[in-house]
Amino acid sequence: MFLGIRRAISLLLLSLYFWNFLLVALVGPEDLYACYAALAAVYGVAFVGVAAEWFWARWFAIGLGQFGAFSLLALPQTGPEPTLLVFGISHVLVALFLGGEGMAARYERSETCVERYNFQEESLILMRRAIKSAGMSLPFLILFTLGPRPELLHLVALGLGVAGIVGLVRARTWGLLAAGAAGAIALADGLGLFGAPTHGYFLTTPGGSLILHGPGFALLASLMLLVPLAFARPLTRWLRA
DSSP, X not given: OHHHHHHHHHHHHHHHHHHXXXXXXXXXXXXXXXXXXXXXXXXXXXXXHHHHTOTTHXXXXXXXXXXXXXXXXXXXXHOSOHHHHHHHHHHHHHHXXXXXXXXXXXXXXSHHHHHHHOOOHHHHHHHHHHHHHHHHHHHHHHHHHSSSSOOHHHHHHHHHHHHHHHHHHTTOHHHHHHHHHHHHHHHHHHTTTTSSOOOEEEEOSTTOOEEEEETHHHHHHGGGGHHHHTTHHHHHHHHHO
């Protein structure tokens, strides 16, 4: 029963942020519509996936929880900002409530998943790490690429990131390459290799109050590099063979 309560609370929080970001997109600054509509879509996919018990959805939602937990790191600069506290703590709860072997038994270790995909234990561990990293870094990639006046390179990075996650879920090697390329573009931008680093903006309320902004979003988006790095060891063994 407690597993069901944890899952229900996690779904409630995911749906809350789906509607929150959708309202920010509709009511907030017009030039941020695409950015927050994309964030709403990410939370919507996580909600549907967790509710439908897709094998990878739990990992992805935990990654979103880790994304939200990053906001707590800004508290020393912003002070005890209530919206950041609520945002961060609620995301920590999502990550905690969806964790554990009992919850895994409903997803990647369920009979349906085992019969359909027959993952080896090592593959399961690697995919878990990679998809958690993807769930954590994709919102940062969206904030980096779809802020005001996105350029072509930003759209390319976002397209590669989304394609990378799709390929990863389908167990395709090109997914790792696409995710790595998206992270590399973000890292290069954050280091100023393309000129002045791109500034990202983060709003948490439909009223459009500015919470966080700055060039750090590009460096955070480069966490997408963790997706291919999760498979670094088996890829190295494969290249040596």
